[in-house]
Amino acid sequence: MNMTTAQIIYEQYKVLPKRVRNELKQLILSEETEGTQSSLMDELEESLKQVKEMREGKRPKKSLNSLFNG
Known part of the structure; x- marks a missing residue:
């Protein structure tokens, strides 16, 4: 199935x-109200x-803490 x-x-x-x-x-x-929806979608797709x-093991895994704190 292709998603x-x-x-x-x-x-x-x-x-x-x-949360x-x-x-x-x-x-x-x-x-959406600021008119920059496409930039948000680009960021989500990149994420x-x-x-x-x-x-796939091509990138080191990060902890949730490091994801939320940059």
């Missing part, structure tokens, strides 16, 4: 903690590519 980018993003979204999901919703809504590379 679309939107389906992949949604699957990743579903496994996030509720992070809420923060992401607010970020998306605020980005998903990085997660895929981590799972």
Whole structure:
């Protein structure tokens, strides 16, 4: 089954903690009102590519703490 980018993003979204999901919703809504939705989507797609590379062993894994703190 081939998934679309939107389906992949949604699957990743579903496994996030509720607090992070809420923060992401607010970020998306605020980005939409500022007219920079495409930049947010670009960042999400890049993040998903990085997660895929981590799972494939092509990139070192990061802890949640390092992800949230930059």
